[in-house]
Amino acid sequence: MKIIEQEEVRKLLQPKDCIQLMAEALKGLESGEYAQPARLITVMPNTAKFGFMPAYVGDYFGAKVISAFAPNMGTKYPSHIGYVMLFESAHSTVAGMIEAGSITEIRTGAVSAAATDLLARKDSHKLALIGAGAQARSHLAAIREIRDITSVTVYDLFPQAAELFAKDMHEKYKIPVVVCSTVKEAVKDADIICTVTPSKEPLLTKEMVKPGTHINAVGTFTPTTREVSSDLVAAARLYSDQTEAAKRESGEYLIPLKEGLIKEDHIVGSIGEVLLGKAQGRTADDEITIFDALGLAIEDVASAKYVYERAAL
Template sequence: MLVINRDEVAGLLSMKACIGVMQEVLAALSAGEAVQSLRQVLPLGEGNLLGLMPGQLRQEAAAGAKIISVFPHNHGAGLPSHQGAVVLFDTATGMLKAVVDGREITAIRTAAVSAVATRLLAREDAGVLAILGTGEQAVSHLEAMLLVRNIREVRVWGRTGSKAQKFAADMSAKWNVKITAAATVREAVQDADIICTVTASTVPVLSGEWVKKGAHINAVGACRPNDRELDSALAAMSRLYVDRLESAVHEAGDYLIPLGEGVIREGHIIGELGELLHGRIEGRAHPAEITLFKGLGLAIEDLAAADYIYNQAVRLQKGIEIAW
């Protein structure tokens, strides 16, 4: 069995490679070639939880689960909010193949899925990016968006202004693009072509009245039925796509809350990214439409990433081999 730590995951799974892996697994999921169960969530009190996310990749003969803790208030203590591991098994023998750091996989694959959605749904001429949030996902989403659209300007907003300013300074030094900190969400998203919401908020931070026609939104911060980052008006005015329909109708507060309010109806979700990849549903139909991807994060995405990392580790002789 291989143990693959966080630093090795970062070295073995590039964002560019992960975007390709995510596109393939999303298509496989919608085609029935990959299967998963709904995540099981164990509340730990004070808004914290432990999640179990199992799945199977049939073509790769791999199965396993991601086990993750979510402690939203960790940011205040300088700790990551999401921590965990992906456990990978061989379905031909039942052998435990690998334990892979889950935090780095989450950081990379979440943004990679948003990149797939952006590639499919954002306007080709999209050039202004707004990022709401300043944590790990803000960093990874910036990299991912730069890979799929010709971004010329980035604005970032965070609840703590100093963190937004530091993000802008650090990322400006890393990427050849103009990045500025915005004082308000409205200022950040004004005239933005792509908006990524990657906050830990449980209540709306983004209002539909601030979003310009033709924008594309990746909403990936809220992952529980009672949590959301978007107001109901924005959900109603958007063409809504998801990573997995079964997950969205059970877990996505950005869909379930406006549905409960009667602002939208069942059927408001156009479909899954995998269906879009197969050409079974229509994507953006008009340049002025607002498209919205609601991502929850799927077990199958973690397994596909872990399987790719495992194969790379074997090829490059990385990781720590442990007798099991």
């Protein structure tokens, strides 16, 4: 059995390749080639959101076991800790354990980039990031692979996190990264917005967002938390990573549904369905589109398989 730690994952799983890999995984899930039972996320007494996320991708299957631990924010400890345990399907033996914090980080940005490529206007150049942590970094890395991003605005609850992000990203990509003191200021001219925070309350409202914007709502993944307000969800075309999971777990969908602001059929489709031509993407330049990312086990297990196979070369 091979144990693959995060340094190797980061070398082997590049954002550009991961975007294509995630598009294939989401298609495979919708076509029935791959399978994914419901995940289990339990809140532990220490507040860790502890997840068991199984999936089957043909020649391999496995599960990500991960703790999302918000109190580690801003400390030397990572906020996502765990491994993907990968089995080969032929004999059901354990093939490897692949570090899951790095997989989660890279695959989440790549999935949003795959969604953005389908849903954002082709002339989208201005990116706004709400939250300046690991996901903000992976989203910038991936989204610049599918659109010509010429400027970035960033807001974080902790200004020093946003300042550090702006310095690092400007050095890395040589594009202007402006730190904003409010969400409203950060998003006012944006073509693409990514919300990547653990906020429990909505950060983004309808009046803040200009027509034609694409939003990736990524940070929250439980029925009672969300980053986007009900009026904005109601005004937008809403897409899921998997509609069945969104109807069970997504606060972005369930809260406005409970408030009566949207109907049960408000989700246009999943990204896999749009890729397969089973659901329609953006239909006009002035529409607001929202991709609500819960994060799927299929994304983790497909990434773990990819890393495992390349590590063996």
